[in-house]
Amino acid sequence: MSRTRTAPGRRVESDVVDVGEFQFESGELIPNLHVAYEAYGEFTGDNAVVVCHALTGSQHVASLGSGSSVSGQARAWWSDIVGPGKAIDTNDYYVVCVNVPGSCYGTSGPASEGPDGEPWGTDFPPVTVSDWTRAQRLLLDHLGIGRLHAVVGGSVGGMNALDWAVQYPDDVDRLVVVAAAARLDPQCLGLDAVARRAITTDPNWNGGNYYGDDQPDPEQGLGLARQIGHLMYLSKDSMDRKFGRRSAGRGGRGDTYPADPAAAFFPYREVESYLDYQAEKFAERFDANSYLYLTRAMDDFDLSEGYESDAAALAAFEGEALLVSFTGDWHFTTEQSESLAEAFRRSGAPVAHHVVESDHGHDAFLVEPEKVGPPLGDFLTEGVAGRAVTDTVADGGEPESEKDFAPVHSSLFSR
Amino acid sequence: MSRTRTAPGRRVESDVVDVGEFQFESGELIPNLHVAYEAYGEFTGDNAVVVCHALTGSQHVASLGSGSSVSGQARAWWSDIVGPGKAIDTNDYYVVCVNVPGSCYGTSGPASEGPDGEPWGTDFPPVTVSDWTRAQRLLLDHLGIGRLHAVVGGSVGGMNALDWAVQYPDDVDRLVVVAAAARLDPQCLGLDAVARRAITTDPNWNGGNYYGDDQPDPEQGLGLARQIGHLMYLSKDSMDRKFGRRSAGRGGRGDTYPADPAAAFFPYREVESYLDYQAEKFAERFDANSYLYLTRAMDDFDLSEGYESDAAALAAFEGEALLVSFTGDWHFTTEQSESLAEAFRRSGAPVAHHVVESDHGHDAFLVEPEKVGPPLGDFLTEGVAGRAVTDTVADGGEPESEKDFAPVHSSLFSR
Numbered sequence: 001m002s003r004t005r006t007a008p009g010r011r012v013e014s015d016v017v018d019v020g021e022f023q024f025e026s027g028e029l030i031p032n033l034h035v036a037y038e039a040y041g042e043f044t045g046d047n048a049v050v051v052c053h054a055l056t057g058s059q060h061v062a063s064l065g066s067g068s069s070v071s072g073q074a075r076a077w078w079s080d081i082v083g084p085g086k087a088i089d090t091n092d093y094y095v096v097c098v099n100v101p102g103s104c105y106g107t108s109g110p111a112s113e114g115p116d117g118e119p120w121g122t123d124f125p126p127v128t129v130s131d132w133t134r135a136q137r138l139l140l141d142h143l144g145i146g147r148l149h150a151v152v153g154g155s156v157g158g159m160n161a162l163d164w165a166v167q168y169p170d171d172v173d174r175l176v177v178v179a180a181a182a183r184l185d186p187q188c189l190g191l192d193a194v195a196r197r198a199i200t201t202d203p204n205w206n207g208g209n210y211y212g213d214d215q216p217d218p219e220q221g222l223g224l225a226r227q228i229g230h231l232m233y234l235s236k237d238s239m240d241r242k243f244g245r246r247s248a249g250r251g252g253r254g255d256t257y258p259a260d261p262a263a264a265f266f267p268y269r270e271v272e273s274y275l276d277y278q279a280e281k282f283a284e285r286f287d288a289n290s291y292l293y294l295t296r297a298m299d300d301f302d303l304s305e306g307y308e309s310d311a312a313a314l315a316a317f318e319g320e321a322l323l324v325s326f327t328g329d330w331h332f333t334t335e336q337s338e339s340l341a342e343a344f345r346r347s348g349a350p351v352a353h354h355v356v357e358s359d360h361g362h363d364a365f366l367v368e369p370e371k372v373g374p375p376l377g378d379f380l381t382e383g384v385a386g387r388a389v390t391d392t393v394a395d396g397g398e399p400e401s402e403k404d405f406a407p408v409h410s411s412l413f414s415r
Numbered sequence: 416m417s418r419t420r421t422a423p424g425r426r427v428e429s430d431v432v433d434v435g436e437f438q439f440e441s442g443e444l445i446p447n448l449h450v451a452y453e454a455y456g457e458f459t460g461d462n463a464v465v466v467c468h469a470l471t472g473s474q475h476v477a478s479l480g481s482g483s484s485v486s487g488q489a490r491a492w493w494s495d496i497v498g499p500g501k502a503i504d505t506n507d508y509y510v511v512c513v514n515v516p517g518s519c520y521g522t523s524g525p526a527s528e529g530p531d532g533e534p535w536g537t538d539f540p541p542v543t544v545s546d547w548t549r550a551q552r553l554l555l556d557h558l559g560i561g562r563l564h565a566v567v568g569g570s571v572g573g574m575n576a577l578d579w580a581v582q583y584p585d586d587v588d589r590l591v592v593v594a595a596a597a598r599l600d601p602q603c604l605g606l607d608a609v610a611r612r613a614i615t616t617d618p619n620w621n622g623g624n625y626y627g628d629d630q631p632d633p634e635q636g637l638g639l640a641r642q643i644g645h646l647m648y649l650s651k652d653s654m655d656r657k658f659g660r661r662s663a664g665r666g667g668r669g670d671t672y673p674a675d676p677a678a679a680f681f682p683y684r685e686v687e688s689y690l691d692y693q694a695e696k697f698a699e700r701f702d703a704n705s706y707l708y709l710t711r712a713m714d715d716f717d718l719s720e721g722y723e724s725d726a727a728a729l730a731a732f733e734g735e736a737l738l739v740s741f742t743g744d745w746h747f748t749t750e751q752s753e754s755l756a757e758a759f760r761r762s763g764a765p766v767a768h769h770v771v772e773s774d775h776g777h778d779a780f781l782v783e784p785e786k787v788g789p790p791l792g793d794f795l796t797e798g799v800a801g802r803a804v805t806d807t808v809a810d811g812g813e814p815e816s817e818k819d820f821a822p823v824h825s826s827l828f829s830r
Contacts (some may be wrong), residue, residue, distance in 0.1 A: 026680050122675035186654040186686045187646065193687040194642045200673045201635040203618055208675045220616040227609045228643070231602065236745075239601040245717070257614045260537035260623045266440050266711050271601045272608040289675070296681050302660070330651075340699070 001125040003414040008042040009084030009091035012065030016106050019138040024101075028125035031115055035139045036099040036106025038116070040064055040082065041090035048145045050136060050382070051082065052153030052160035055294050056286055058105040061097040062090065069106050078154075079367035087373035090342075090381065093149065098136045100160070102127035102293035107135070110289035111211065122208030127293050129156070129301040133163045137171075147171050150380055154178035154365040156298040162314075162340075166303070169316035174383060176376060178324040179365040181336035182303035182310045182343065190329060191232055192295045195225035199288050208289050220257060222288040223279030230278050235328040235361030239271065248273035303343075310343035320350040322379040322389060324365070324372060327355065331362035338392060345393070352384040352391040423457040424499030424506035427480030431521045434553040439516075440728030443540035446530055450554045451514040451521025455479055455497065456505035462562045462797070464508040465551060466497065467568030467575035468473040470644075470709050471701055473520040476512040477505065484521050487700040493569075502788035508564065510730035513551045515575070517542035517708035522550070525704035526626065539624030542708050544571070544716040548578045552586075557777065562586050565795055569593040570747070571713040577729075577755075583719070584731035591791060593739040595720035596751035597725045597758065601702040603746060606647055607710045614703050623704050635672060638694030638704040645693050650743040650776030654686065663688035718758075725758035735765040737794040739780070739787060739805060742770060746777035753807060760808070767799040767806040783798060 014038060022033035038059040041047075051061050054077075060070040063079035082088045082095055099107040102124070109127075114120040140148075151172050153161035158180020164172050182190070199205055202221025210217055234242075247267030257276075307313040321344050325337035334355055344351035354375045358364040365372060378386025430452060437448035444499070453474040456462075467478050469492075475485040478494035495559060497503045497510055504537075517539070524542075529535040555563075556698040566587050568576035573595020579587050614620055617636025625632055662682030672691070722728040736759050740752035749770055759766035769790045773779040793801025 023711045093465070122677055124677065126677040126680035139631070183660065185651055186660060186684075187649070187651045189660065189684055190642075190646050190654065190658075190686045190690055193684070193690060194639060194646070197642070197672055197691075198613060198639055200618070200675065201639065205673070207673065219469040224609060224613055224616070224639070227605075227612070231605050231609070234602070236600055236602045239605065243601045244603075245598065245601060245604065257612055258620070258622065260707060262537055262539065262708065263711070265541035266715055269601075269604055269714075271605045275605055275608060276612075292675060293677065299684075300681055378625065 007084070008107070009040075009089065010064055011040065011042060011090075013037075013039040014065050017139055017142050019135070019142060022101075022135065022138075024125040025128045025130045026126045030108065030125065032108075033101065033138075034106070034108045034112065035101075035137060036069070036136055037139055038065060038097050039143070040095040040410060041093055043094035043143075043145065046147070047093050048140070048148045049088060049095045049150045049152060050140070050148055050164070051078070051088070051095055051097045052132075052136075052151065052157035053077065053097060053100070054155035054157045055298060056282070056291070057097040057157070058103070059097045060105075061095070064090070072281055074105065074285060077366065081373055081376065087369070087377035088152065089377070095382070096140065096142055097146070098139050098141070100127075100132040100294070102131075102290060102297060104287035104290040107184045109287070110208065110293060111287040119211040121211065124288060124289070124293070127216075127297050129159050129163050129297050130167065130276045132160050132297070133167050137168060150172065150174040150176060152176040152178070152376070153180065155180055156294075156301070157363065158332075159298065159303075161291060162303055163301070165317040165319070165321070166313050169318065172320045174380060175317070175321040176324070176379060177321065177337075177340070178372065178376075179326055179332050179362055181332045182340050183301060184299055185336070188232065189299050191228055192299050195228045196292050196295060198228070199292060200223035205288060210288070217283065218288045219283035222286065222291060223257075225291055226279050226282040226286075227275045230275060232331045233362040235330060235359055237328060237359035238361050238363070241359075243269065243271040243274060246270045258327050265400055303340075310340065311346035314343055314347040317347065317349055320383040321352075322375065322384065323351065323353045324354065324375060325355055326358045326360065326362070326364040326368075328359040329362045329364060341392065350384045352379070353391045353393075354390050355392060422499070424455075424504065425479055426455065426457060426505075428454040429451075429480050430543070432554055432557050433503065434550070434557060437516075437550065437553075439540040440543045441541045441543050445523065445540065447520070447523075448516065448550060448553075449523045449527065450516075450550055450555055451484070453512050454558070455510040456508055458509035458558075458560065461564060462508045463555070463563045463564070464503060464510045464565045464567060465555070465563055465579070466493070466503070466510055466512045467547075467551075467566065467572035468492065468512060468515070469572045470569040470713060471697070471706070472572070473518070474512045474514040475520075476510070479505070482794055489520065489700060492781065496788055496791065502784070502792035503567065503793070508795070511555065511558070511560070513554050515542075515547040515709070517546075517705055517712060519702035519705040525623065525703070525708060526702040534626040536626065537704060539704070539708070542712050543664050544574050544578050544712050545582065547575050547712070548582050552583060563588065565589040565591060567591040567593070567791070568595065570595055570777065571709075572644050573747075574713065574716045574718075578716070580732040580734070580736070581728050587732070588783045589732045589795060590732070590734055590736040591739070591794060592736065592752075592755070593787065593791075594741055594744055594747050594777055596747045597755050598716060599714055600751070603646060604714050605645065606643055607714050610643045611707050611710060613639035613643070614707060616665060620703060626702070627756055632698065633703045634698035637698045637701065637706060637754075638672075640706055641697040641701075642690045645690060648687040648777040650745060650774055652743060652774035653778070656774075658684065658689060661685045718755075724757065724761075726761035729758055729762040729764060732762065732764055735794075735798040736767075737790065737799065738766065738768045740768065740770055741773045741775065741777070741779040741783075743774040744777045744779060753798050756807065765799045767794070767804045769805050770807060
């Protein structure tokens with residue numbers, strides 16, 4: 001473990017812990033699960049906040065410490081929200097972020113070393129969100145942390161947070177679910193399936209065995225998968241503003257992938273240039289097998305699995321919940337968040353559904369910290385009564401008319 | 416030419432015409448452009464209706480005749496709309512549909528024979544929507560048809576129809592643009608770019624040279640491209656209804672593409688099964704290079720190109736126009752159609768924008784003939800005054816409030 005000596009709010013731990021044998025939801029066992037985490041601030045007994053990262057995120061949530069194994073967009077991915085004086089204030093809270101099993105930033109996954117000293121590859125057991133939560137619980141046990149002040153997660157990290165309320169309802173006082181849902185809708189399931197197919201049809205994927213130094217990575221397939229994902233994170237409005245139909249210049253097409261001569265007659269557009277650049281960057285930092293494993297975990301998550309309803313799944317949770325959704329998000333919509341809020345209401349848990357007006361798409365939870373920070377910070381200190389926390393339901397009443405969150409639709413597709 | 420002897424409305428011509436040397440918008444020439452077309456009904460001098468097919472469609476628009484070279488979804492693709500007694504009644508109209516240059520159903524394109532007797536491959540010149548329109552004009556000249564009663568097109572076929580109003584404004588009395596727009600938005604441009612990249616990164620694409628009998632087709636890449644397209648044609652609502660999150664059965668995963676062992680733990684969902692089936696079918700019927708060429712033509716189309724505005728581009732058109740859009744369509748939205756309607760209004764052309772309430776997504780123009788047929792049929796006979804034709808603007812007034820077409824948004828993303 002590395003630990004820097006500095007002011008409490010700037011303290012960082014960064015370590016990989018062997019939590020021993022681990023049985024996955026699938027029933028498969030591995031002899032040693034390694035769990036990589038970072039922790040920020042000082043633990044005082046009741047101030048632990050677990051932050052759950054998104055699909056391709058990492059434990060390196062804040063711009064503190066080295067984040068040594070992490071690069072690109074996985075690095076300091078929520079540094080506008082987590083840090084000294086930020087909404088999740090590391091002067092007040094002990095913030096723990098755990099890289100999930102199946103990922104590639106230090107926690108065991110397909111790219112990490114198996115018992116035979118070789119990378120697991122696709123012999124790594126299938127991974128579910130429930131496995132992530134249990135791995136996080138084991139790491140916290142190791143750190144001597146029982147009950148948590150809060151669990152906070154965005155995107156599939158929000159599903160991870162919801163799973164905490166199901167698996168360990170007594171361990172969580174406050175739950176924050178940002179830009180997430182009780183389950184993916186079939187449109188997103190379809191897009192994820194196509195993304196996986198792009199990876200597995202890349203000949204360099206080679207059945208998942210591409211880790212040798214002399215073997216090429218399936219970077220074309222992984223790049224395509226990332227481009228599909230990226231398009232899911234943006235909105236029509238944000239793409240109109242960012243790129244329009246503007247050309248990045250004829251002949252500017254990169255040499256990272258093949259093209260035919262006729263392509264040269266047409267502009268290489270800014271939107272293409274952006275997607276190609278993102279694909280290239282992503283393929284450098286992420287493991288293709290991990291992308292298969294983690295998207296399947298996301299697709300598989302269903303809050304109500306094993307219960308009669310979402311509300312029944314949440315029945316044992318007695319804390320408070322904040323749901324944050326974004327009007328321009330078509331990956332996880334405000335309707336899905338409202339449906340989740342309804343489930344909390346039926347389960348009897350105090351809940352606030354804070355709708356953020358934004359045309360940034362799903363990305364909003366990362367790129368609009370000035371809109372996410374205040375309700376999040378106030379909720380952590382004061383719960384649903386927090387000053388900056390709003391709800392779609394008037395005090396004690398029925399849900400207001402749809403006008404409260406209907407703007408999602410018009411902002412999403414108006415030009 | 417084959418011509419069946421039968422009742423006028425059931426008469427079909429099916430032929431491929433060599434219209435001679437053809438200069439593309441790019442400036443490149445080919446010595447012989449072959450144009451495949453079908454025509455239905457009897458030409459009486461003023462009853463010609465040109466139907467423009469969509470991206471992967473063909474000249475075989477109605478379920479009449481043999482459609483010999485055409486299979487799958489390209490075959491009789493609008494038979495609910497075109498035929499004896501249908502909205503575009505072949506007892507009244509002489510309906511001509513032309514396979515566009517760059518396609519693969521008989522008109523010259525990458526897969527057809529070049530001057531050296533070998534397939535053109537990617538030596539075929541780049542193709543634009545303007546080339547399609549001029550090829551159609553040449554074919555009509557060959558058939559002895561001057562002025563048209565109407566040009567009708569759906570999706571990119573609607574862009575083709577718009578281009579008629581720009582290039583040959585005096586030749587068209589009535590224009591019908593269904594589920595189309597003046598240009599693609601950057602979200603769709605991005606998705607098309609990813610689809611093309613899926614093709615060109617398939618090693619079997621081989622720079623576009625895969626036509627030899629001993630060479631494998633880039634069917635994986637083309638399949639991926641089709642899946643991305645298919646997801647653009649459906650809506651969240653239609654996918655919820657069609658597939659939900661239902662499993663098509665564990666272990667049911669096809670053997671058409673590789674998968675890793677961990678995949679077997681998760682359900683093979685109906686949405687995946689559907690997309691995989693569609694991809695396989697499509698790869699059997701369509702040429703990968705044609706997909707590159709035609710999507711680029713679609714991406715490139717911009718009604719206002721060479722003009723100051725969309726209205727300026729339409730200024731010379733003195734006919735009437737019907738625009739039909741669908742509230743659940745996120746490929747071409749009702750807002751885009753309304754913006755186009757505004758351009759017609761500014762240009763002084765009588766126009767009606769008929770909004771169809773539908774949660775079928777872009778596919779609605781094919782799968783909801785009972786909603787498309789009546790306004791289309793009435794417009795062909797009576798113009799914008801047609802009984803079943805509605806407009807977003809009250810008679811002589813300003814556009815009504817957004818409520819008229821705002822439902823697109825809520826139906827698109829509500830569950």
